[in-house]
Amino acid sequence: MAARKGCHSFCPIAWRLVEHLGEFGVAVAADVLVVGPGDDGYSDNLAMARWLQQTVQGMLNPELKDLSIPVIDADFSKAGDPRYFWTEYVSAADGEIALTWHDIGDPLLIHTEPNQEPNPRPYGVCTVLVPALSGRLTLNGQQARGKPWPGEREGRPFSTSALAFWGELDRTPLEV
Structure with a gap:
């Protein structure tokens, strides 16, 4: 696992994407762990990881848009x-x-339309955020220092x- 390179904080971002492709129950799934600039990313679907970098995650953190990661x-x-708790394992x-x-x-519902003011972004989203007041990260069984x-919020x-x-992710405004 790569070491941090000059960063003062650690912000791992784990994505689990599941897309239902029709009435027959076919789904596409991908798991991605984006660790941060100067670190490696992990995925079971390279194409999905690169798409996230070029779109949503790259918009949220421009340093992660770098496809040389x-x-x-x-x-x-x-x-x-x-x-109560949730653990994601990466091997x-x-x-x-x-x-x-x-x-x-307690969960919090967030809904935004694409290009919504005051912070216009190309993506709209409907998501339920569930705060975790505590968390931990372990690397090869050793707990990392730090905490959330x-x-x-609200x-x-x-x-x-x-x-x-996330319930939806859309690049274009809805037409009414």
């Missing part, structure tokens, strides 16, 4: 009950990562750590 082939699994040739969210708060930073306790369940 290595993406290592990995296996992903998950465990938990999101009402690659160079090590094991576990990301755990706990001290789960506490905060507040008058509720929140942190820099959350589970996000």
Whole structure:
């Protein structure tokens, strides 16, 4: 697993994408862990990882738009009950990562249209954010230092750590 290169914080971002492709129940799934600038990414679907970099994740963090960031082939699994805790496991040739969210708060529905003011973005989203007031990351069984930073969102306790369940992602405004 790559070491941080001059960064003062660590912000892993885990994506699990599932797309239903029709009435026959066919689905496309991909798991992606984007660690941060100067680090490797992990995925079981390189094309989906690159798409995320070029679109949504690259918009949210322009440093991650860099397609020269290595993406290592990995296996992903998950465990938990999101009402209490959730763990995402990443297994690659160079090590094991576990990301755990706990001290789960009340969910918050966020909905934005594409190009909505005051911060216009090319993507609209409907997501349920579930704050995790605590979390941990382990690398090969060793817990990383640090913890989520506490905060507040819409008058509720929140942190820099959350589970996000995205209902839709769209590049274009809806026509009425």
